[in-house]
Amino acid sequence: MKKKYVLDTNVLLHDPECIFNFQDNDIILPAVVIEEIDEKKKNDDEIGRNARRVARILDELRKKGRLSEGVKLDGGGVLKVELNHRAMDCLRESFVDTSNDNRILAVALNLKNEELKKENPMPVVLVSKDVILRIKADSFGLAAEDYLSDKTVQYDDIYMGFSELKVYPSIIDKFYMEKGISLKDFIEQTGLGIKLYPNQYVILKDEFGSGKSAIARYDLNSDSLKQLIVPNEGVWGIMPRNVQQKMALDLLLNDNILLVTLTGRAGTGKTLLALAAGLLKTQDERVYNKLLVARPVIPMGRDLGYLPGDKNEKLRPWMQPIYDNMEYLFSGKKNMKIDDIIVGLKNIEVEALTYIRGRSIPNQFIIIDEAQNLTRHEVKTIISRVGEGSKIVMIGDPEQIDNPYLDSSSNGLTQVVETFKDQSLAGHVMLLKGERSRLAELAASLL
Known part of the structure; x- marks a missing residue:
């Protein structure tokens, strides 16, 4: 049975191609959604790029006819920008605020009420990645779903x-x-x-x-x-403490496995193991010319705002977890400050992912930390940067996501794990046991 899907803005910003994933069902875009897309298009981040992509897709569909009257999609459905059904009367007793979310909800409710008056009504479903909006819709008896095509x-x-x-x-x-x-x-x-x-x-x-x-x-x-090919003496002073850490080191030290993904809770040793293997391969064995460590600049909690200083000084708070692990690894090798060590070793580079777009990275051991905060498009961009002779390691905890448009199933790291599990060039291990401290392990389990 055909349905009418009313799309929230966050669905389009999450996956600009989503309008082609609803088969022969009709798609309704409330006018406020177009307004929100317009507001986001100037952003220079992934949200801005997706907003511009949505705008281009809608502009291309506009050639088929007026969007306000509905245009036919290849799957058999119809896409329509809804200019009517905006009355807020259906919400006023419960939600007096005329927020954009409530305006989208009002359109969906008014469409549903209109359909119920017909002889053969079409079900109306609100699709949103906003849990609260889905809860609001459910309280009015309106069907609401998360966008699942990317999971x-x-x-x-x-x-x-x-x-x-x-x-x-x-x-x-x-x-x-x-x-x-x-x-x-x-x-x-x-x-x-x-x-x-x-x-x-x-x-x-x-x-x-x-x-x-x-x-x-x-x-x-x-x-x-x-x-397994794990050295008995460990790697850069790091000895694997459990079975999964042995597996992780085996993947990290195998030069034939070019893509390694490691997932696990905080404190399971993902970053430390990856850095130890990277230092062994670049500093000792010279298999790779450089060790490149990068992570997305996404804050946990309230943003710090603009930071003073040059690029390196601005990045230091975001990269501090990397420096902490580096300092631990170098503590037994050199009695120097970590900043002086990295400056002295020209083949170690700590960078933000903001600067990786457009690069080609050959003959390097690449570590992408906190990869669970990346979208599918972002991980595609990163992996496609990997040049000949390079190895890339993507690590993260899909249960700790700071990106508001992602969850444990739709984030880029989970996508890579599932997509590449059939490939001989890739390997994955989920680390289960925390080794940072007894308190850290207890917190990861209880909180």
Whole structure:
């Protein structure tokens, strides 16, 4: 059954192409939405770019006819800019404020009431990424939905990068003796019908309950389970403290895996492990010419406003978590201030993602911190900057998002994890156990 979808501004700003994702249903854009798009188009951030993209799409559709009368979409539906149905009478008893959200809600309610008077009414649905607006709509009996077309999977079902299997102890012994086992032989000997993604890890445990275990990584090229390549002495003084950290280091140190994604709660060691591996590969092994560390400039809580000083001084508060980890890693190597160390080492660069657009980055070990605050378009822009001979590591906690238009399922990091899990050049691990301190682990679990 065809429906009428009334779109909130934040849906268009989140995904400018969304109007083509509603199949043969009709799409209604309240006039206030066009006003809000116009206000955002001058921004120089992702929101501004998306606003300008929406404007271009609507201008192109305008060639098919008047938007206020409705134009046909390729999917069979009709797009219409709604100039009528703006009366606020349906809301005044509950919401007296004539805010833009209430104006959008009024249009949807008036359309619904008009449809109910027809012989074959079309359901009217308000689509918004604003939870409060959806709650308001529900209180009036109006159907309201989140925009879900960009969500590859719910966060609870996200690919973790590893699985656990119980096997005979003899198989674990053979794995250690032969330093690996072909997947065909493993399936024949265990009788397990398993499907593994490239570079997925398997924790082998003795099914009889002894402490015997092994960690293997599935290598697609050889179609076999291989041992991990984590140095016994650790990496830059960092020893993995749990199984997932061992897996993460194995991915980070494997030069054949060009895209690594690490997710996990605060304190699980994502940034520290990535920096340690990056320093080993650039400073010691010289596999890459430079270590580039970047993160989005998005504040947690109230913004600090304009900061004094030159570019480096302005960026310092945003990059301080990176410097903290660097200082910890260098503390055992050099008795110097971290600023002096980075200045002395010309092949370490700490940068804001604001300056990465348009660049080509060859032969570098690239770390993108706080990647959960990036959109799908932004991660595409970043990964497409990676040149020949470079490796990129994207890390973040999808449960801690400061971008108002993203959530744990629609953010760019989650999109990359799910999209690249079938690719042999990529690997992913979700870190589960916090290692920062007992208090940090308790806070991550309870708060």
